[in-house]
Amino acid sequence: MELWLDQLLQWLALPQHGLSTVFVVSFISATLLPLGSEPAVFGLVKLNPELFWPAIGVATAGNTLGGMLSWWMGWGAHSAVDKWRDSTTHLRALVWLEKLGPKACLLSWLPVVGDPLCAVAGWLKQPFWPCALYMAIGKFGRYLVMTAALLWFFPQGGIA
Template sequence: MTELWLMFSAAFLAATLLPGGSEFLLVALLNDNKSFWEALLIMATIGNTLGAITSYYLGYLGRFAISPEEMSKGKYKHGMDLIQRYGYWALLLAWVPIIGDLLCLFAGWMRLAFFPSVLMIFIGKLARYFAIVMLVWYW
């Protein structure tokens, strides 16, 4: 049970704007005991998705602090262009380190529909963790 809570916590924190990764912990826990891979997969995915929702909500609140003109220039331009071009489908890339956190933040800032956004975030993160589990399982 401690392993699952640890996995959830690490995945949650890794999905926020804080630095860190949960993949190494997942691999270590799987190498220790492969029999509960399903529970680890679920906890990692849910924790990481909830962390991304936190970033989405921070972006939603950030709209009060940063003007649209500021967001459409400079360092934010590429992420904003991705969200404007692909909408919530861009959130399938929410699992990508650094970029994914910003995509979630921008999605909230742009007030993309919440449930389709969460669904895309969940699918992307589930696919990433499932790929890691399969690599460990068959390696």
């Protein structure tokens, strides 16, 4: 298994696979797995400045699709969450999410709470396409701001 993973990572590191690597890393990072996609996006854009908009678009698409997977997982996990139904934190979060509806998915870009938020939106059976749209808007904004800020802090030359 380890050899297979090493070969996959080496293949994804090839320059001709830069956008596909950004897509895969962005997709995985939007699930409940602990992975950040910003370094991959920044690295690709830093090495290939002409790929700024394609990288932002591919990262947004991958991250949104990962968020949509989390939504589906949440939708299917209805019975697992029933264990915590009576906790006050859970009840407050549910009231807040039900009040905001799919617009709460704008916050899917936030670290720690963003990915579970997509799953909870699915668990609450909020409408899929509005949730996906708000996820995409939030994630696009994050990638645009983060990549532009990193390029501003590290303008030319190598990354220190």
